[in-house]
Amino acid sequence: MQALPGFRDFLPDQCAVRNYIFERWRKVARRCGFVEWEGPPLEATELYTKKSGAEIVEQLFNFTDKGEREVALRPELTPTLARVLAAHEREFKKPLKWFSIGQFFRYEKQQRGRLREHFQLNCDIIGEKDLAADIELVALCIDILRAFGFTENDFVVRISDRGFWTDFFRDNNVPAERWGDLLQAIDKSAREPREKTAKKLGNLADPVFATLKSGGKSAKLEQLVDGLGARGLANFVAIDVGIVRGLAYYTGIVFEVFDRAGNFRAIAGGGRYDNLIAQLSDGAVSLPALGFAMGDVVLGELINEIPQAHEEMRKAIANDSKIDIYVVIAKEQRRGDALAQIQQLRDRGYRTDYPLTPTKVARQFQAAEDLGARVALLYGDEWPQVKIKNMATAQQELVACDRLVVRLAEVL
Numbered sequence: 001m002q003a004l005p006g007f008r009d010f011l012p013d014q015c016a017v018r019n020y021i022f023e024r025w026r027k028v029a030r031r032c033g034f035v036e037w038e039g040p041p042l043e044a045t046e047l048y049t050k051k052s053g054a055e056i057v058e059q060l061f062n063f064t065d066k067g068e069r070e071v072a073l074r075p076e077l078t079p080t081l082a083r084v085l086a087a088h089e090r091e092f093k094k095p096l097k098w099f100s101i102g103q104f105f106r107y108e109k110q111q112r113g114r115l116r117e118h119f120q121l122n123c124d125i126i127g128e129k130d131l132a133a134d135i136e137l138v139a140l141c142i143d144i145l146r147a148f149g150f151t152e153n154d155f156v157v158r159i160s161d162r163g164f165w166t167d168f169f170r171d172n173n174v175p176a177e178r179w180g181d182l183l184q185a186i187d188k189s190a191r192e193p194r195e196k197t198a199k200k201l202g203n204l205a206d207p208v209f210a211t212l213k214s215g216g217k218s219a220k221l222e223q224l225v226d227g228l229g230a231r232g233l234a235n236f237v238a239i240d241v242g243i244v245r246g247l248a249y250y251t252g253i254v255f256e257v258f259d260r261a262g263n264f265r266a267i268a269g270g271g272r273y274d275n276l277i278a279q280l281s282d283g284a285v286s287l288p289a290l291g292f293a294m295g296d297v298v299l300g301e302l303i304n305e306i307p308q309a310h311e312e313m314r315k316a317i318a319n320d321s322k323i324d325i326y327v328v329i330a331k332e333q334r335r336g337d338a339l340a341q342i343q344q345l346r347d348r349g350y351r352t353d354y355p356l357t358p359t360k361v362a363r364q365f366q367a368a369e370d371l372g373a374r375v376a377l378l379y380g381d382e383w384p385q386v387k388i389k390n391m392a393t394a395q396q397e398l399v400a401c402d403r404l405v406v407r408l409a410e411v412l
């Protein structure tokens with residue numbers, strides 16, 4: 001039997017990659033003052049049908065549970081965040097900076113960069129309407145990608161403002177009920193044939209295409225870019241009003257991150273959703289909010305593509321997979337003594353391994369090497385002395401077993 005289409009098995013090598021990605025995500029988010037939280041993987045289907053937008057509702061993995069509830073595996077985290085905040089908002093001082101790492105499920109057509117499950121890092125700022133929060137969020141997104149070894153030559157954050165388009169619709173006397181559909185049409189315009197988009201845009205087709213071609217002007221976007229420039233990050237961003245994002249709840253600044261070469265789907269995307277919490281709580285709680293999510297699939301592909309990012313990952317994984325100590329049991333009579341000391345070494349935090357059953361000494365040393373052990377300890381004829389072998393230099397020394405822990409603390 002195989003995994004379902006669009007679902008991955010994570011064998012140790014793939015798990016190492018995944019853990020590397022999680023570790024960098026977590027490290028940078030925390031470095032920037034974000035705190036971790038998590039929600040449940042299954043939610044009421046209504047949470048998504050209420051406000052996420054048509055596309056994601058079509059992609060839901062949903063079913064009726066044994067209690068006759070309509071439920072769905074989460075396709076994204078933002079509705080859960082809005083639900084949680086509506087319930088717990090009073091317990092926290094604002095603004096909040098929260099991040100989360102978890103798995104998400106979308107019944108999508110499987111293609112390069114798109115699977116039916118993926119992991120996301122979500123970073124959100126809640127309770128701050130000032131543009132300073134938007135600048136902080138985009139800066140965080142850039143810093144996270146820099147932590148993987150990427151430079152401004154490798155990726156670009158395309159920034160836009162939905163307000164730019166809603167102003168445009170207002171100027172063109174478009175009724176507000178049509179705005180959602182028009183935004184969806186603009187969002188898809190880069191991926192769809194021009195005629196299809198033109199049909200959806202109707203009489204607005206010409207001015208919209210002209211604006212997309214010339215690039216719009218927006219004081220807010222320029223201020224955002226200036227703010228990033230002040231942090232030395234201007235080269236990582238570009239204003240692109242063609243970005244409007246597929247999700248329905250965005251209200252202001254939106255952005256998406258792409259590889260510079262244009263080979264892949266979006267690495268990350270996000271924006272402001274100042275009304276979502278109020279909409280999901282039927283007006284009970286109103287809080288401005290903004291955030292983004294970065295997926296592991298495209299990020300992993302880009303790491304493989306960009307040599308310096310790949311080397312960075314290779315080094316980190318090699319370091320992380322090494323053990324500290326391999327215990328070579330040269331005489332089986334010594335197994336009991338060795339196990340007693342292995343227990344002590346593990347209690348002290350050393351990554352320690354040994355052969356579970358009688359094994360030739362040469363094979364044990366080979367295992368020590370394969371596992372990247374920094375030292376091998378030899379339990380044999382020298383007992384109650386133990387031989388410490390430095391695996392890098394091949395230097396050996398004998399220490400009394402009761403001094404072993406002290407000596408290892410000096411060596412390792």
Ligand code: HAM
Nearest residue numbers: 076078114115118266267268269270291292293295297
């Ligand atoms: P999104 O653009 O739908 O945004 O997803 C964010 C990222 O998740 C994408 O850029 C992509 O890297 C990854 N992703 C999405 N779907 C798939 C898939 N089927 N396979 C692999 N990777 C995928 C959101 O989810 C928003 N909730 C982000 C957000 C957070 N907005 C505000 N706060």
